[in-house]
Amino acid sequence: MSEYLIKNGHVFDPVQGIKGDKKDIAVKDDKIVDKVSSSAKVIDAKGKTIMAGALEIHAHVAGPKVNAGRWYRPEDKHFDSHKTPGITRIEGGKSIPTVFKTGYEYARMGYTFAMEAAMPPLYARHVHEEIHDTPIIDEAALPVLGNNWFIMEYLKNREVENTAAYIAWLMRQTKGYGIKVVNPGGTEAWAWGLNCLTIHDPVPYFDITPAEIMTGLMEVNEYLGLPHSMHVHQNNLGNPGNFEVTLDTLKLAEGVKPKNNFGRTQVMHSTHLQFHSYGGTNWGDFHSKAKEVMEYVNKQKNITIDTGNVTLDETTTMTADGPFEHHLHGLNHLKWFNVDVELETAAGVVPYIYDPNIKVCAIQWCIGLELALYAKDPMRCFITTDHPNAGPFFRYPRVVSWLMSKKTRDQRLNTFKNADKVINATTLAEIDREITLYELAQMTRAGPAQALGLIKDYGGLKPGMNADIAIYNINPDKFPSDGAEIEKAYGNVAYLFKDGKICVQDGKIVDMGNKHTFWVDVKVKENKQVMHDIREKFLRYYSVNENNYPVPESYAPHQHIIALDATQA
Amino acid sequence: MNTVTLTVKKVPDLYLECENVNPDAFAGKTAEQIAQLKAFQGKEITPLGEYFTITGQAGATAADTKVVVNGDCSKMKYLGAKMTAGEMVVNSDADMYTGSWMSGGKLLVKGSVHSFCALAMKGGEFTIEGNAGNYLGAAYRGDWRGMSGGVLRVKGNAGSDVASFMIGGEMIIEGNVDIHLGTHMEGGKIILKGNANRRVGGQLVKGEIYVFGKINVMMPGYKPVRDVDLEVDGTKAKFTEYIGDLGERHPKRKGEIVYGKLYMKK
Numbered sequence: 001m002s003e004y005l006i007k008n009g010h011v012f013d014p015v016q017g018i019k020g021d022k023k024d025i026a027v028k029d030d031k032i033v034d035k036v037s038s039s040a041k042v043i044d045a046k047g048k049t050i051m052a053g054a055l056e057i058h059a060h061v062a063g064p065k066v067n068a069g070r071w072y073r074p075e076d077k078h079f080d081s082h083k084t085p086g087i088t089r090i091e092g093g094k095s096i097p098t099v100f101k102t103g104y105e106y107a108r109m110g111y112t113f114a115m116e117a118a119m120p121p122l123y124a125r126h127v128h129e130e131i132h133d134t135p136i137i138d139e140a141a142l143p144v145l146g147n148n149w150f151i152m153e154y155l156k157n158r159e160v161e162n163t164a165a166y167i168a169w170l171m172r173q174t175k176g177y178g179i180k181v182v183n184p185g186g187t188e189a190w191a192w193g194l195n196c197l198t199i200h201d202p203v204p205y206f207d208i209t210p211a212e213i214m215t216g217l218m219e220v221n222e223y224l225g226l227p228h229s230m231h232v233h234q235n236n237l238g239n240p241g242n243f244e245v246t247l248d249t250l251k252l253a254e255g256v257k258p259k260n261n262f263g264r265t266q267v268m269h270s271t272h273l274q275f276h277s278y279g280g281t282n283w284g285d286f287h288s289k290a291k292e293v294m295e296y297v298n299k300q301k302n303i304t305i306d307t308g309n310v311t312l313d314e315t316t317t318m319t320a321d322g323p324f325e326h327h328l329h330g331l332n333h334l335k336w337f338n339v340d341v342e343l344e345t346a347a348g349v350v351p352y353i354y355d356p357n358i359k360v361c362a363i364q365w366c367i368g369l370e371l372a373l374y375a376k377d378p379m380r381c382f383i384t385t386d387h388p389n390a391g392p393f394f395r396y397p398r399v400v401s402w403l404m405s406k407k408t409r410d411q412r413l414n415t416f417k418n419a420d421k422v423i424n425a426t427t428l429a430e431i432d433r434e435i436t437l438y439e440l441a442q443m444t445r446a447g448p449a450q451a452l453g454l455i456k457d458y459g460g461l462k463p464g465m466n467a468d469i470a471i472y473n474i475n476p477d478k479f480p481s482d483g484a485e486i487e488k489a490y491g492n493v494a495y496l497f498k499d500g501k502i503c504v505q506d507g508k509i510v511d512m513g514n515k516h517t518f519w520v521d522v523k524v525k526e527n528k529q530v531m532h533d534i535r536e537k538f539l540r541y542y543s544v545n546e547n548n549y550p551v552p553e554s555y556a557p558h559q560h561i562i563a564l565d566a567t568q569a
Numbered sequence: 570m571n572t573v574t575l576t577v578k579k580v581p582d583l584y585l586e587c588e589n590v591n592p593d594a595f596a597g598k599t600a601e602q603i604a605q606l607k608a609f610q611g612k613e614i615t616p617l618g619e620y621f622t623i624t625g626q627a628g629a630t631a632a633d634t635k636v637v638v639n640g641d642c643s644k645m646k647y648l649g650a651k652m653t654a655g656e657m658v659v660n661s662d663a664d665m666y667t668g669s670w671m672s673g674g675k676l677l678v679k680g681s682v683h684s685f686c687a688l689a690m691k692g693g694e695f696t697i698e699g700n701a702g703n704y705l706g707a708a709y710r711g712d713w714r715g716m717s718g719g720v721l722r723v724k725g726n727a728g729s730d731v732a733s734f735m736i737g738g739e740m741i742i743e744g745n746v747d748i749h750l751g752t753h754m755e756g757g758k759i760i761l762k763g764n765a766n767r768r769v770g771g772q773l774v775k776g777e778i779y780v781f782g783k784i785n786v787m788m789p790g791y792k793p794v795r796d797v798d799l800e801v802d803g804t805k806a807k808f809t810e811y812i813g814d815l816g817e818r819h820p821k822r823k824g825e826i827v828y829g830k831l832y833m834k835k
Contacts, residue, residue: 075712083612333818334713 002500003028003036006469009045010476012437013052014379014446015460019438020476025050027467030499034463047475048494051441052460053112053468055448058231058271058306059387060318061102062116062130062141064123065347068337069096069316069388073351076316088509095315095351095388103135103515105394107504110470110493113458113518116141117231117271117386118182118320120341121148122544124174128555131517136503138560140452140518142231143174144320146181146213147188149343149541150533152206155216164220164566165527169534173550175519175559177452178228179221182320184210186235187346190323197236199248210235214252218267222259224522224566227453229258229304231269237324240280243289246273247296253303262453265302269451272308272386273297274368283360287425290370298376304451305375306384309368309399310361311391314353319389322346343541354391357417359425364390366413366426372403373431378442379450397491401483403435408483437476453562454518467500516560523565570635570656571628573603575621577640577661583611584664585620588647592634592655592674595627603627631655631674642680649676652693665702668695669709671719684728685709690738692719700725700744708734716740716757729766732759735776741802751778754829760802773814773829781806781834790814791831799832808832 004027011023026036060066070076070093077092084091091101106114114134119127119141131139145151145167154163167179185203186196192204199211214232221230234249236242253268270276279289297305319325322338325348329336337349354361368390375381383400387393402409413429416422423429435443449459457466471494480486492507503511538546553559573595588594589606598606604618617623621638628634632654642648642661649657650666654674659667662680669688681699687706701723706716707730715734726744733749736756745763752768754776764782771788779801791813799808812828819826 072711074710075708078709082609335711 001029003040004043004497004500005036005040006043006045006050006471009048009050009471011050011461012441013461014438014442015052015455015462015465018461025461025469026463027469027497027500030467030501032461032463032465032467032469043471043495045471045494047477049437049472049474049476050461051110051470051472052445052449052458052465053470053496053498054110054444055452055454055459056106056111056114056384056393057269057382057448057451058117058384059114059393060117060389061114061387061393062099062134062139063119063127064339065118065318065320065349066096067126067130068339069318069349070098072335072337072349073316086508087512095313095392097392097394099130099134103137104509107136107496107498107509107513108493108507109394109396109491110472110496111137112468112470112496112498113138113140113454115139115177115452118180118347119143119174119176120320120345120347121170121174121176122341122344122542122549124176124551125555128175128517128551132556132558134515136498136509136513136515138516138518140177141175142178142180142228143170143176144180144182144345145170145217146184146232147186147345149188149206150537151217152185152188152203152208152213155213156206156208158216160216160219160223162527162530163216164223164569165524165530166534167220168224168522168524168566169530171520171522175517175551175556177518177520178226179217179230180233181214181217181230182233182345183235183237183324184213184232186210187320187322190326190346191340195323197239198245199235199252201235211248211252214249214268218253218256222256222267223569224524225260225564225569226520226522227260227262227264227562228451229264229266229269231271233271233319233321234276237275237319237321238278238328240278240282240286242276242278243293246270246276246293250296250300250303253300256302258302260453263450263455264453266304266380266451268303270303270305272384272390273305273371274308274310274364274390275386277367277371286360286363288363288367288370288427290367291374291427294371294374297380298374301380304380304382304447305371306382306386307368307371308384308386308390309372310354310365311385311395311398312354312356312361312365313391313395314351315388315391316349317352317389318347318349320345320347322348324348325350328352342543343537359418359421362416362418362422363425366422366428368399369402369409370426370428370431372435372443373428373433375443378435378439379447381443382448382451383443394491397487400435400440400490401486404440404486405481405483406432406434407481408486411483437474467497469495469497471495514558516558517556518560518562519556520562520564523563523567524569525567570633571626572635572637573600573623573625573627574637574639575617575623577620577638577642578622579620580641581610581620581644584644584646585610586647587617587645588650589617590636590638590645590647591649591652592627592631592636592657593651593653595636596631596634596655597629598627600624600626628655648678649695652676662699671695681725687716687721689714690716690719690721692738694719695721697723697725701727701731703728703730703747704733705731706735706738706740707732713753715754726763732757735759745782751776754778762802770814770829770831772817774817774819775827775829777830777832779808779832779834784833788814790816796835797832801832807835809835
């Protein structure tokens with residue numbers, strides 16, 4: 001039994017509505033409690049900021065495409081492959097760090113949970129092997145379902161119950177957490193040399209549209225009552241003028257009601273919106289449509305978004321949007337990796353340099369910040385870099401410094417090579433808002449926890465919740481005016497408690513914690529039709545045997561299973 | 570300019586990673602301080618003083634510092650790597666990564682060097698009096714940014730995959746090279762005084778290669794366009810100009826396609 005009492009800190013907890021008041025936090029074993037005995041170890045957090053452990057809602061941190069990035073980019077880790085003193089292992093890699101570095105870096109920033117945003121079901125074993133080897137942080141993975149043959153066939157005939165039974169089966173086989181959609185229909189269309197650049201472009205052969213896939217999957221998600229909503233990477237990513245497609249997609253959520261027991265209020269999570277808020281007809285007249293997109297997001301209460309902030313680094317893009325990566329390779333001529341995942345999806349990987357001297361990159365940087373700064377409800381707008389697509393996740397402290405200090409971001413904005421053109425193409429210069437610590441806690445803790453259906457136990461500091469606690473060297477009474485200071489403090493926690501254990505102290509890893517893999521096990525009515533279809537597809541099309549498809553228990557030995565019963569749905 | 574002299578007193582069992590042996594790391598330090606700088610051997614870190622006798626004193630800046638290394642350096646990697654200014658002379662053979670990522674100053678190796686030397690070199694002058702191994706002036710494994718600036722001269726021969734992904738600067742090889750010279754090249758100039766084996770300029774997008782000797786087997790993607798009189802590295806001669814690699818993408822400038830050039834001495 002261990003007990004801690006964290007005294008005198010400034011607490012920011014949206015779950016209890018605490019906005020920087022001094023409040024003691026008591027920890028007993030792995031939970032936050034009302035009080036502890038007098039023998040509890042006291043931690044003085046005077047002049048420091050206390051928040052719950054942060055939750056990453058969308059990052060590519062484990063699995064085959066991340067690993068493809070690692071092995072085809074040895075240059076990404078050449079200069080940092082030496083061991084440093086302490087209990088940590090070698091921390092290799094920048095944009096595609098090793099699993100060890102991934103765990104350490106998240107922990108040092110105060111994160112305790114990360115969602116692997118795209119798990120190809122066929123390669124789920126690989127995803128879980130890497131998740132298991134990532135220290136400290138809890139993780140979960142979203143299976144990619146937007147181009148899945150079963151789902152397109154069922155939804156074409158509006159068979160919601162069969163789709164739900166198939167997804168429940170698949171989540172159990174892959175130990176998945178929810179429904180991820182990447183360029184719905186478009187990735188499959190690419191196998192025919194085409195793409196779906198609007199939500200009404202038909203998918204060849206399957207004769208279904210992206211709009212029908214997404215509407216169907218939202219219905220299935222609520223039928224099953226999953227903790228998370230449908231999580232979508234929209235069509236037409238990264239192209240000038242795509243904001244209209246973005247608004248069309250978001251409008252699909254109108255009238256859909258969330259049905260779940262997890263406190264989740266959205267029916268659609270639209271990810272890395274920065275890549276989807278572009279105006280113009282080409283790269284010459286490319287400009288921001290962040291304001292228009294956020295005006296819609298602000299009034300449509302049943303959607304959540306994350307930003308996808310560009311960090312202006314050299315990085316490695318990777319997505320299950322196969323056609324997009326091919327397109328990107330055509331633009332920058334850098335090495336292209338592609339893998340077709342049979343009946344399920346197709347991923348690509350291409351290195352990319354967000355060069356501050358290039359106008360388009362600077363505008364993208366502005367758009368990501370605008371999205372967060374236009375958000376009226378920070379409980380529905382989360383900060384991400386779509387790691388590693390818009391930049392590596394360990395740049396969050398820098399992104400936060402841009403969001404929290406107008407001076408810092410204006411300094412960056414005004415020193416771009418094409419500053420005038422960038423300012424004209426965006427509205428960032430006009431925005432005075434600075435994100436507060438309380439809003440930051442909403443955008444990185446309570447907000448994502450609620451959207452993921454984890455708010456009962458995670459993302460807050462209420463007694464009874466899990467003892468995941470980050471303590472920062474930030475004094476709200478003397479808030480640093482310098483961006484570099486914010487960046488340093490947010491990147492190196494004074495303490496990180498994970499499940500009541502101190503894992504990071506003064507920015508140094510001191511314990512590997514007890515990480516868990518979260519997944520959702522939904523019980524549905526027996527469905528002979530679907531089981532027959534699965535058997536048939538494995539016999540006819542899959543390269544593996546049905547019995548070799550599931551992720552065995554040994555691949556995820558420390559599971560946190562969220563069990564659901566949808567037999568009455 | 571102040572001089573620091575290092576003399577090898579112990580040859581490492583494995584290989585010593587001398588990332589701290591260059592004018593930049595030494596600048597502003599005394600011999601005692603330099604002896605305390607670290608070097609990896611395998612996974613172990615040891616002070617430089619364990620392998621070298623160090624005399625003299627560095628200048629205040631890299632530009633004011635000359636480093637002389639004596640003794641057998643054939644098991645020393647990264648000598649002069651990442652140097653930005655000053656001078657360095659290695660009176661020996663040297664191992665991999667010598668002069669890699671250097672961006673300024675002068676580096677002279679009196680012996681031969683192993684592979685991966687002058688990788689992604691950005692500037693300065695690097696002279697190798699002996700031979701060089703493979704991947705000279707190329708990009709690091711996986712990278713697409715090879716040598717981009719400076720002058721690199723090899724008085725002897727060089728191995729295969731020399732100047733892969735070269736994007737700028739000038740490389741002169743007075744002897745012969747093996748296969749794959751200037752693969753994926755996208756800028757810069759290579760002067761080869763001797764002969765090349767096969768596949769010169771494969772997938773070359775832009776840049777110039779001058780060959781004084783013979784190419785064993787010519788790439789099929791090169792087309793002769795004319796004869797020209799040129800002065801190349803002090804030699805006046807007639808060359809046949811080829812354009813290529815015709816199988817690769819090429820940028821356009823003012824509506825004209827910009828090809829890579831290969832000049833063969835007649």
